[in-house]
Amino acid sequence: MDLVGQLQRQFVDYTTSLTREGFLDDQFKQLQKLQDESNPEFVVEVVSLFFEDSEKLLNDLASAFQQKIVDYKKVDAHVHQFKGSSSSIGAQRVKNVCVAFKTYCEARNFEGCSICLQSLEQEYHLVKSKLETLFKLEQQIMAAGGSVPEL
Amino acid sequence: MMSSSSSGSGKKFSVLVVDDDPVIQRIHRVFLDRFGFETQVVGNGKEAVDLFCSGASFHLVLMDWDMPIMDGPKATRELRRMGVRSMIVGMTSRDRDSEKQEFVRAGSDDCCSKPLTSNTVTSLLQQLHTKYH
Numbered sequence: 242m243d244l245v246g247q248l249q250r251q252f253v254d255y256t257t258s259l260t261r262e263g264f265l266d267d268q269f270k271q272l273q274k275l276q277d278e279s280n281p282e283f284v285v286e287v288v289s290l291f292f293e294d295s296e297k298l299l300n301d302l303a304s305a306f307q308q309k310i311v312d313y314k315k316v317d318a319h320v321h322q323f324k325g326s327s328s329s330i331g332a333q334r335v336k337n338v339c340v341a342f343k344t345y346c347e348a349r350n351f352e353g354c355s356i357c358l359q360s361l362e363q364e365y366h367l368v369k370s371k372l373e374t375l376f377k378l379e380q381q382i383m384a385a386g387g388s389v390p391e392l
Numbered sequence: 393m394m395s396s397s398s399s400g401s402g403k404k405f406s407v408l409v410v411d412d413d414p415v416i417q418r419i420h421r422v423f424l425d426r427f428g429f430e431t432q433v434v435g436n437g438k439e440a441v442d443l444f445c446s447g448a449s450f451h452l453v454l455m456d457w458d459m460p461i462m463d464g465p466k467a468t469r470e471l472r473r474m475g476v477r478s479m480i481v482g483m484t485s486r487d488r489d490s491e492k493q494e495f496v497r498a499g500s501d502d503c504c505s506k507p508l509t510s511n512t513v514t515s516l517l518q519q520l521h522t523k524y525h
Contacts, residue, residue: 268507275422283422290415321458325485326415329507
């Protein structure tokens with residue numbers, strides 16, 4: 242198998258593993274289908290927006306929990322937004338943590354919320370790293386003269 | 393296969409996306425453009441109301457629930473009070489029936505879950521063809 246073939250195979254295997262391990266769901270495939278000649282960088286653009294949005298939300302959440310009195314309504318609003326944006330790019334594990342987080346917010350359960358915040362940071366950094374690896378693979382395929390396989 | 397948003401006369405349907413999330417704004421714009429809509433995006437309910445006040449009109453408004461300055465239900469009520477007859481569709485979270493109920497009470501024509509899917513847009517197009525022809 243030539244270099245392009247190997248890289249393409251790696252890309253397919255990696256994407257499949259991300260879906261199998263629950264990092265990405267079908268929504269990510271929907272985004273990939275929207276990418277074409279008129280929007281060649283669409284997925285990278287949208288995911289970059291998600292990264293920016295998420296980092297701000299994680300800072301806001303950390304700040305909210307450092308207050309003497311936690312404003313659970315504010316926390317819930319941040320988590321709700323995080324749930325929406327993670328769902329819209331297919332970041333399934335991040336979204337699932339947000340669902341649990343909202344339940345703890347509604348119960349005003351400080352310990353549960355703290356654990357969820359740690360979990361959210363972990364899952365976000367994991368999916369960010371996985372997506373960055375995926376985009377690097379795409380760049381390598383194109384640099385080698387190949388095209389990114391459609392899944 | 394994606395249906396076209398063009399009417400029989402070749403005129404495109406216009407859509408206003410009202411959402412404060414930049415990720416959703418980008419996704420929905422590209423998605424709707426792909427279906428042939430003329431798409432405009434604003435970041436909250438007040439901007440949507442101001443746009444209609446300035447004389448703009450749209451066949452379809454996709455209205456998010458939770459936005460700063462003016463939320464979805466409030467903006468929907470205001471648009472209906474102004475006499476806006478556009479098709480207004482509330483965009484809700486999957487697990488929030490209460491959001492759907494409030495949107496309907498506010499005067500929306502329908503609700504659907506975020507993010508948009510091909511099936512949802514196809515269904516909206518069918519409703520638009522029925523409404524405007």
